[in-house]
Amino acid sequence: MQQAWDKLAHHKVKALPVTDAAGQLQGMVSLHDFFLPHHQASAIPQAARLDGKVADIMSQPVRSLQATQPISELALAFSDGGMHHMPVIDAAGQLCGMITQSDLIAVLFKQ
Secondary structure (H helix, E strand, O other), rough: HOOOOHHHHHHHHOOOEEOOOOOOOEEEOOOHHHHHHOOOOOOOOOOOOOOOHHHHHEEEOOOEEOOOHHHHHHHHHHHHOOOOOEEOOOOOOOEEEEEHHHHHHHHHHHO
């Protein structure tokens, strides 16, 4: 969890995709996840226990987008369910990036 926490802070992002060794999307971890009690019955915030595993706090299953989906479907995905960021996968299920609401707004503004 320390490595994920450091990446969130270094890149100034609010969420990271979690992949296995083969690059297959397994879940998402967000800043919010670090402060939820999750599966442990403890009053100590998760952020105070950064020696654990991301798998213990990540959200799964995770909603993702296909790299080939049209932008119109992306707009629907963000407006339906309050998502702010989503992982993008290729046809083989490998992570190829992350997209945010800000990215969508930028693309729509340029058009």
